[in-house]
Amino acid sequence: MLKQVFDGTVSYLQILDENGNLDSSLMPGDITDDMLVQMYKYMSFARELDAKTLSLQRQGRAVTYAPLIGEEATQIGSALAMRKGDLFVPNFRQHGVYLVRGMPLDIIFLYWRGYEEGGAIPKEVGGFPYIVPVSTQLPHAAGVAFAQKYEGKDVAVVAYVGDGGTSEGNFYEALNFAGVFKIPLVTIIENNQWAISVPREKQSAAPTLAQKGIAAGINVIQVDGNDVIAVYKATRDAIENAKNGPTLIECVTYRLSMHTTADDPTKYRPEAEVEIWKKRDPIDRLRIYLKGKKLWNDDLEAKMQAENRKTIDDAVEKAEQFKPNPSGMFTNMYSFMPETLKEELDDAERNNFYQ
Amino acid sequence: MMTNMVGALNNALELLLKENENVVLLGEDIGKDGGVFRVTDGLQNRFGEKRVMDTPLAESVIIGSAVGMAMAGLRPIAEIQFAGFMYLAFDQLVNHAARYRSRSRGRFTVPMVVRTPVSGGVRTLEHHSDNPEAFYAHIGGLVVVEPSNPYDAKGLLIAASHMNDPVVFLEPTKLYRLFKQEVPEEMYEVPIGKANLIQEGSDLSIITYGTMVPIVKDVVGKRKLSADVIDLRTINPIDESAIIKSAKKTGRVVIAHEASLSFGVGAEIAARIAEKAIFELSAPVVRVGSDSFPYPFPGYENYYIPNAKKISAAIDEVMNA
Numbered sequence: 001m002l003k004q005v006f007d008g009t010v011s012y013l014q015i016l017d018e019n020g021n022l023d024s025s026l027m028p029g030d031i032t033d034d035m036l037v038q039m040y041k042y043m044s045f046a047r048e049l050d051a052k053t054l055s056l057q058r059q060g061r062a063v064t065y066a067p068l069i070g071e072e073a074t075q076i077g078s079a080l081a082m083r084k085g086d087l088f089v090p091n092f093r094q095h096g097v098y099l100v101r102g103m104p105l106d107i108i109f110l111y112w113r114g115y116e117e118g119g120a121i122p123k124e125v126g127g128f129p130y131i132v133p134v135s136t137q138l139p140h141a142a143g144v145a146f147a148q149k150y151e152g153k154d155v156a157v158v159a160y161v162g163d164g165g166t167s168e169g170n171f172y173e174a175l176n177f178a179g180v181f182k183i184p185l186v187t188i189i190e191n192n193q194w195a196i197s198v199p200r201e202k203q204s205a206a207p208t209l210a211q212k213g214i215a216a217g218i219n220v221i222q223v224d225g226n227d228v229i230a231v232y233k234a235t236r237d238a239i240e241n242a243k244n245g246p247t248l249i250e251c252v253t254y255r256l257s258m259h260t261t262a263d264d265p266t267k268y269r270p271e272a273e274v275e276i277w278k279k280r281d282p283i284d285r286l287r288i289y290l291k292g293k294k295l296w297n298d299d300l301e302a303k304m305q306a307e308n309r310k311t312i313d314d315a316v317e318k319a320e321q322f323k324p325n326p327s328g329m330f331t332n333m334y335s336f337m338p339e340t341l342k343e344e345l346d347d348a349e350r351n352n353f354y355q
Numbered sequence: 356m357m358t359n360m361v362g363a364l365n366n367a368l369e370l371l372l373k374e375n376e377n378v379v380l381l382g383e384d385i386g387k388d389g390g391v392f393r394v395t396d397g398l399q400n401r402f403g404e405k406r407v408m409d410t411p412l413a414e415s416v417i418i419g420s421a422v423g424m425a426m427a428g429l430r431p432i433a434e435i436q437f438a439g440f441m442y443l444a445f446d447q448l449v450n451h452a453a454r455y456r457s458r459s460r461g462r463f464t465v466p467m468v469v470r471t472p473v474s475g476g477v478r479t480l481e482h483h484s485d486n487p488e489a490f491y492a493h494i495g496g497l498v499v500v501e502p503s504n505p506y507d508a509k510g511l512l513i514a515a516s517h518m519n520d521p522v523v524f525l526e527p528t529k530l531y532r533l534f535k536q537e538v539p540e541e542m543y544e545v546p547i548g549k550a551n552l553i554q555e556g557s558d559l560s561i562i563t564y565g566t567m568v569p570i571v572k573d574v575v576g577k578r579k580l581s582a583d584v585i586d587l588r589t590i591n592p593i594d595e596s597a598i599i600k601s602a603k604k605t606g607r608v609v610i611a612h613e614a615s616l617s618f619g620v621g622a623e624i625a626a627r628i629a630e631k632a633i634f635e636l637s638a639p640v641v642r643v644g645s646d647s648f649p650y651p652f653p654g655y656e657n658y659y660i661p662n663a664k665k666i667s668a669a670i671d672e673v674m675n676a
Contacts, residue, residue: 089423119459128426129459133450139416140451143423143431150379150405150429170446173416180411332457333496335464335519338548338592 008214013234014224018280020288028233033295039080039228040290041304043072043283046096048308049105053095053112056316057261063114066093070226070256073282074190076100077231078251081239082126082158087148089128089141089159093190097160101125105315110322116332117322134195135165138174138187145178145185145246156184156242158235164195166209175216175248184242186235187213191225192255193277197268213248225251226282254280326354356540359532363505364394364470367512368432370542372402375430378516381408381417382434382470391436392472392531414443418469422451425467425521432516435471438525439482445490452521453496466519468512473501474566474613476529476660478653484528485650486565486614491523492591492623498547499590501525503568505536507588510545518547527566527613534569550594552601556581559607559673562598562624564588567611567643567661574663580670590620595627602628606637607673611666616644638676641669 015026050069056062068075075096082088088097098108103125111118111130119129128144131137141159148155165171166189178185189209193200206212213220219241223234231251238247254277258265290296330345331337337345348354358366371378380395386409389396399407410417414435421431435441441448448469455463475484492499498520502508508526515522550562553572558580563571564587575582583601587594602608608628610621621642628640643661651659 087427116458116460120462121459128463129455131451133446136415136419136446136450139419139447140423140426142416143420143425144427145423146420147424147427147429150424170415170419173411173413174419176411176413177416177420181408328460329457332461334456334498334592336548340592340595 008211010208010210010214010220010222012222012224013230014227015229015233016227016285016289018226018285020285020292022289026233027229028236031229031232033293035080036286036290037295039076039232040283040286040296042076042080042096042100043228043286044304045308046072046076046099047283048305049095049099049312052312052316053109054261056112061320062109062112064260064262065112066260067257068093068095070277070281071190071192071253072096073228074188074225074231074251074253077228078158078188078235081232081235082156083239085126085153085155086239087126087128087144087155087157089137089144089157090130091134091137091160091162091165092130092132093162094160098125098127101127103127105312106318109316109319113319113322115322115324116328135161135168135170138170139177141187142174142177142183142185145183146181149181149183154243156186156239158186158188158239160188160190162195163189163191163193163200163203163209164198166212167203172212172216175213175218175246178246179216179218182245185246186238186242187246187248188235189248189250190253191250192253194255194259194265194269196259196263208250210248210250218245219247220250221247222250222252225253226280226285228282228286253282356538357535358505358538359535360502360505360508360526361392361394361531363509363538364512364526365396365398366538366540367509368395368398369401371432371513371516372398372406374542377428378430378432379406379408379424380432380434381410381421383410383412383417383436385409385434390434392528394470394526395434414440415447418444418447418452421467421469422447422455422465425465426455426463430466430516432468432470435469437483438471438473438485438487441469441471441487448491448497448521448523449494453494457496464519465521468515468522468524470524470526472528473525474527474529475650475656476566478656479528481652484656486612486645488525488590489614489619492620496521497591498522499525500547500588501527501565501590502588503527503530503565503586505538507545507551509538510543511547511588513542514544514547517544525565529566530569545588548589548592548594550597551586551588552597553584553586554582556583556605558582558605559609559670560585560601560605561609561611561670562587562601563611564590566613567666570661570663571611571666574666574670578667578670593623598624598627599631602632603635606635608636608640609643609666609669609673610640611643611661611669613660614644615647616642617647619644638673641673643669
């Protein structure tokens with residue numbers, strides 16, 4: 001006997017196309033004009049924040065930085081879809097998610113100035129610190145989601161991973177765990193097509209990355225990751241269904257810039273490809289739509305940009321006033337102070353080794 | 356109650372599950388099967404599948420999810436079936452369990468315990484007899500504990516679960532059922548970070564832990580030596596003051612562990628003695644460990660693990676110097 005025992009499919013969702021045309025039949029009912037403007041403002045702010053941090057890095061005022069430019073819709077759309085108590089677990093590029101969730105900007109800058117104080121995420125933000133080794137944060141997200149279900153809370157956990165991260169063992173282990181325990185975990189693949197220098201097609205032979213979730217028995221969808229409305233809808237649907245189990249969302253987007261400031265993409269990536277994706281820009285298409293609906297104009301744009309710059313500059317100034325406290329490295333290691341560690345701390349302070 | 360180490364650990368877990376609803380157990384085969392060494396026997400039956408979970412066979416997500424659970428308010432106690440399989444989750448311990456508190460400047464804490472069987476002497480297959488304590492002790496941020504008897508095992512596990520830190524709890528398989536001891540039935544803690552001076556003497560100090568403890572006690576008893584025998588119980592943070600105090604008193608020190616010699620816990624102890632007590636020593640410190648290569652197949656383990664003869668020779672060396 002030979003019979004088909006499984007048949008899986010992956011749907012693709014796009015609501016606002018690259019020319020600013022809206023498929024109103026798919027427009028979520030809860031999205032108001034105000035929300036569309038809010039989405040636009042957040043994406044614009046994220047891009048401005050990104051440019052500022054990049055410039056600070058170039059001036060030696062920030063450490064190695066991972067830019068988000070091009071990926072605003074994936075981050076802003078998914079973050080806006082989170083409900084008040086929902087939690088998120090980022091990788092290292094999700095500055096836009098922190099932004100939407102109300103993270104004080106100066107704390108973001110502290111991280112990018114190289115201080116652990118930048119990982120002290122205020123409780124009301126509902127997020128966890130940046131994680132550098134790709135995909136290793138997904139088991140944590142699974143554990144956090146498990147705890148929500150265990151305690152009977154109606155809280156979803158949204159976790160982020162890149163296209164390269166889907167090749168890691170932790171990705172499969174976390175998704176498999178999520179499927180088995182039916183935990184409220186929404187995993188977003190921020191597929192920006194490049195894992196440093198390795199393109200998407202060399203990362204996996206699978207036609208979609210979303211289908212990797214099918215193997216774990218969880219819900220999957222692929223979304224135009226440059227369409228903030230589609231990302232919002234897919235994430236909101238997944239969050240609303242989270243009490244029934246996990247979802248994997250692949251957001252197809254593009255890294256318009258370098259992997260990090262330590263990287264030079266001209267070495268491995270054709271400029272023509274970047275030009276194609278610039279035409280699919282997430283911010284441009286929403287601006288076209290909003291202008292067409294008379295919800296936005298050039299005056300508002302100029303006013304917003306000036307406000308954004310001021311807000312960001314103020315936060316940079318605040319972060320730059322930060323005075324590091326080296327003893328904090330010792331006192332935050334354990335819940336108690338081991339005698340031997342105390343001796344190292346005392347030694348350093350007595351001999352003024354910090355100078 | 357008279358019980359062996361398996362019974363003492365099982366009793367500790369039962370008390371912890373009873374005490375706090377946020378305590379959950381997770382691992383491979385820990386539910387119906389009660390774990391391959393039966394440490395969790397009967398607990399799923401008593402506390403349900405919600406609190407005593409069989410996980411998929413995936414070490415990284417066992418420890419990684421425990422990290423997440425701990426940060427979200429639970430107090431997970433994870434079991435890794437054998438220490439030799441825990442390397443698959445090494446990243447989660449080293450990069451995350453050990454670091455979340457510091458990377459968030461105390462905003463997130465990781466109150467979790469990872470239990471795993473260690474050490475050999477029970478004729479198991481490859482990877483089932485590893486002695487990994489130095490790896491985990493080296494990181495910083497992880498507490499590393501290794502009991503040598505049922506009483507300590509229960510008290511240390513309870514103390515570990517009550518801590519707000521990630522604890523790597525190493526259980527020597529050889530000692531699981533080697534002997535029974537009177538163990539109180541109620542909840543009690545054995546302090547973490549404190550060594551146990553098992554017996555006092557004046558001629559030499561023997562610093563040891565885990566599977567070497569009963570062998571050292573046997574040698575000291577048979578040779579009628581007047582020796583301080585120190586059972587570390589906690590590897591990190593190390594009880595340096597107990598070590599230095601004894602070294603200064605006797606002036607002669609043997610360090611014995613089953614883990615291989617080079618770059619091991621013995622080196623750390625010897626270095627601390629050199630820094631703080633060298634002028635009070637009458638002889639160079641002598642270390643005893645397994646030979647400096649990975650644990651062999653079971654057919655060769657008796658040629659590898661330090662035995663009474665090797666420990667006795669080390670004592671001769673330090674006494675005759």
